[in-house]
Amino acid sequence: MTAEIITIGDEILIGQIVDTNSVFISKALNEIGISVYQITSIQDDKAHILEALEEAKSKADIVLITGGLGPTKDDITKHTLCEFFEDELVRNDEVLQHIEELFAKYVTTSPISEMNRMQALVPSKAQILMNEYGTAPGMWMEKEQTVFISMPGVPYEMRGIMNGHVIPKLQKEFERPFIYHKTILTYGMGESSIAMKIEDWENNLPPTIKLAYLPNFGKVRLRLTGKGQNKEEVVNAVDTYAQKLYPIIGDIIRGIEGESNIVTQIGELLVARGHKLAAAESCTGGRIAAQITQESGVSAFFNGSAVTYAVQSKIDILGVSKKLIDQHSVVSTEVVEAMARGAQNIYHADYAIATTGNAGPTKGNSDVEVGTVFIAIATPKGIISKDFNFGQPREKVVNKAVTKAFEMLLEEILKNSK
Incomplete structure (x- = not known):
């Protein structure tokens, strides 16, 4: 069973907003065994909408539409749906009552207008999906064995309709395969x-299991996807083939997405040994600390971080010698190691990560080549540091530095645990 998502709105096409609706809908459909065949973004234009609906009808079993259901003249989805289904708009008294109740309860600055009441006009052939959080209802319509579901573009309204109406109705109406993902x-x-x-290993995968490589800044996610009618068989097959990867590349596997990752592994090792972690960041600008604190319970091992971006802050906060900086440059082995020791001392930590570098696009306070990053790990037994050149652009340099810092830290923790 396949679905297409159509988002309507010029604001998406001009980059004014990010299309988070398609992400939510895709995940929700995948969880109940419906594969998204295509995601299409189109403008608020009747001809364009009609063309997209006709094309989707020939390819997908289910078409989910978001956007264009507001009360203003530029919201034309309902009128276009009427043309597509050879239908007409009629007043739905349940929707009108809901709109009036919303205004009576929440809107105190202005009275309900005729334009607001027009939200209760819906295609006569549509099954109404009530919108608990707004005035524009969702609509379920069918044409030539294809289901069309139209929802408002406001994300929290769309999510409410998806969770409360669309997903339960799809589960009831259709038989679907089970889809299972495991991402290493x-x-x-x-x-x-x-x-x-x-x-x-990949050549020996059965036809029911697919592998996707998802590279991103120094790390690669390997997504195994299984599909079938029997949930237990699908899960067992994917898990079995995933386990067969460990003897081959176990030295680079750092967790399972949604279960564990490199930060949770680091945390578990530190907590088990009663050790603490700190960070001193320059070119990474706090992203190491941000990634650590995305996880819950990190206060059990993470004492804090100093973002010492300016040269003087490295001196004032971390105690790095000005003479050392003048002698070796702010982007150097000597300075990054001093930063790591400073973080280790001020946060009373057993381990500390430090980064300094030139992420670009200009050289800044150092003459080193753009893309150069120095990373140091202070440990209970000493300090190690390495230098890298992560190229360009700036975002790539920063993200690869964060990834490499965690990789180095885990390696040192494991080494010191032996």
Whole structure:
């Protein structure tokens, strides 16, 4: 069973807003065994909408539409749906009552207008999906064995209709296969190198299991997807083949998405040993700390971080010697190691990560090549540091530095645990 998502709105096409609706809808459909065949964004134009609906009808079993259901003249989805279904708008008394109740309860600044009441006009052939959080209802319509579901573009209104009406109705109306994803997180090896190492394993995957490589800034996610009618068989098959990866590339596997990742592994090791972690960040600008604190319970091992972006802050906060900076440059082995020691001391930590570098696009306070990053890890037994050149652009440099810092830290924790 396949679905297409159509988002209507010029604001998406000109980049004024990000289309988060399609992400939510895709995940919700996937969880109940419906595959999204295509996502289409179109403008608020009748001809364009009609063309998209006709094309979707020929390809998908279910078409989900968001946007264009407001009370203003530029919201034309309902009128266009009427043309597509050869229908007409009629007043729905249940929707009108809901609109009047919303205004009476929540809107005190202005009275309900005739324009607001027009939200109760819906195609006569539509099944109404009540919108608990707004005035524009969702609508369920069918044409030539294809289901069309229209919802408002306001994200929280759309989510309410999806969770409260669309997903339960789809589950009731259609038989669907079970889809199961397992995504393995790897660090420190490129996509092509991994593909070469697991080539034989990949060639032996059954037709019911698909592998996708998802590379991103120094890490690669390996997503295994199984599909079938029997949930237990699908899960067991995917889990079995996932386990077969560990003897091949277990040295670079750093967790399972949604279950564990490199930060949770680091945290578990530190907590088990009663150790604490700190960070001193320059070129990474606090992203290491931000990634750590995305996880719950990190106060059990993470004492804090100093974002010492300016040269003087490295001196004032971390105690890095001005003479050392003048002698070796702010982007150097000597300075990054001093930063790590400073963070280790001021936060009373057993381990500390430090970063300094030139992320670009200009050289700033150092003459080192753009893309150069120095990373240091202070440990109970000493300090190690490495320098890298992550190229360009700036976002790539910063993200690869964060990934490499965690990789180095985990390696040192494991080394010091032996």
